[in-house]
Amino acid sequence: MRPYGERWRAPYACDPWDSRGRLYPEAVSPTRSDFQRDRDRIIHSSAFRRLKHKTQVFVYHEGDHFRTRLTHTIEVSQIARALARSLGLDEDLAEALALSHDLGHTPFGHTGEDTLDECMAAYGGFDHNAQALRIVTRLERRYAAYDGLNLTWETLEGLVKHNGPLLDPEGRPTLRYEARGVPLAILEYNSQQDLELSSHASGEAQAAAIADDIAYDAHDIDDGLRAGLFEIDDLREVPFLDELLREIDGRWPGLDLSRRIHELTRRVITRFVEDVVAQSESRIEALKPAKAEDIRQAGETTVGFSKEMREADAGVKRFLYAHMYRHPKVMAVRARADDVLRDLFRRFTGEPDLMPDEWRTDLPEDETRLARRVSDYIAGMTDRYAILEHRRLFDVTPDLR
Template structure:
């Protein structure tokens, strides 16, 4: 069946699945799906994707059924990314595939788990969730007969590692984010096999997925924080952008019940940021006049982003959430306990790899410490919150309840 079966309107600067740079292991084309649709579907069917259901953002899994997990966050990001892509003439399937895969490398217990594991791995190359996501989709998923990983297209892998911008300068030096510790070895190792153009920006689709992540975080962390009682609606008025939205809601529906106010606020946050991203992205693309997706990559700056006004609103929201939510005493107490769980597990497994299940300890007899540590990090990073606590109970006499 000809590739034109999948053709739709795309802007010239959109990634085109018919022009994909392909997969590391060549495969025959699908008669029913484009290359980026296949990538999206492979991510959805991956073990790592299903585990996101029991990995938390800020709250631990038993806090309540209405708080976000990594999976619900990922679904929200995918919806926003598709909306941005559709409005800007981008490939929606690639944007969705990148949104669905962007959190695959996260550890249990949110950023606390990542920070603890990174510290444990300090002498062995560190731990970075973007690099871990790449390891998952290129090595750790073992489902297919012909290859390890998911054998995703170049465009999806490129977007996965570069959705936040270039990793190296044109001279090959690490960018600011990686200047202290260098680009993670997993990314450099893979790029040596398949050049991912680490010194350029990613496609416009990857950039859309990146700002969709920011939009989703801003909206749902406010929603979760309000529902958890970490702060009050009136506290949000310290952020002028949010004060304006609350005034609009109060003016339209005086006396509206609190739960509906919270929902209306979340709707407006998402709408304002999405509409701004579409306008600002359109403005930047019009100024750049890119002839193809590579012109976007070589632009030297992001082409999908917020206007100055909305970028300031984004900073102000994050500035509010940091002390009021991420560093709230009740959350910090759980973070301390979760940090201890990860460090305990890492210490035990590195001292005694045989304490891990058979497939994880296979081939480690006499291995170098760094190889053992990386295997342990892979094992722990793949755990859900619940499984990490179960493993801790199996190995230790006392396990915190994370409350």
């Protein structure tokens, strides 16, 4: 029986009452849909709680007002729900995907992922989407009947494929994975439950993916300005942002900086969201999807930016790359964070008994699987815990400020 008060869904939305199910079958809840249950399981997971102390660009010493993985995730979730509601998609599935999209990220932002990928280069590399899948299917150990969270097929599919297909129609890795192949963790799970890696993901997953892009642009502008990495008028080199600043200054001349920043970031989000809704509605009208599978088989992304806004998004990201992600201050912190994680990886692979009890139980003899165990342990660390572990094991720990 469907719960009272369910929202309307378009025919092309994923229907939780017609889900492809879970790897381990469970009874239907009388009060929540399967996608609501997925969302709740993600929120109650240990990996989700750890996002509070994992950073995006800055490490935790930088201050309480900068985004963490958790605050970013909440912002992505809000945008994803707004897009899903406007397009008639299932809001709960879009929210579950937004809430889970960063579960596989390492400590120290993108630095940590790059470092761990290099450390794991001889053992299959490190990919945060594959790591998120490992977390929700294996590493979370909360339930008596199974490892992982036993999420629905639709949530797992969206988690793995929200950025597009991993294989082409002939079964070859798509461009993103062309050089190194699809991560083993994804292929291993796919052999148990086929996630159809050569098709696009659902509209809900596409909404969560574009919401991530929108949130990144807005909050990295905000954080970069508040950190003093660039000035607000430096943003005028991006035509899209210059137009928004002219609009703000024309309406509120002399506005104080804090309000000016907020007015800018809220307009960035609004313009992007309105564009995605309009562009996606146009694509849906042309496609005329009668079911969720039609979105998956469309051969291209259905939920996304117009050409104009794709260029605006690219312009914002080019600016942030040059002025924020590669800023000397950020690069200096990245170098020290890199040292911390490399030290930890070398120490734990050489002396795995130094890991906590639950991680050194039944240690694999195979070198590759041992490296993956160490990688799982390090990837799950918060920034603060990684620093504490380094201090426990080494005489000198870099100052990450």
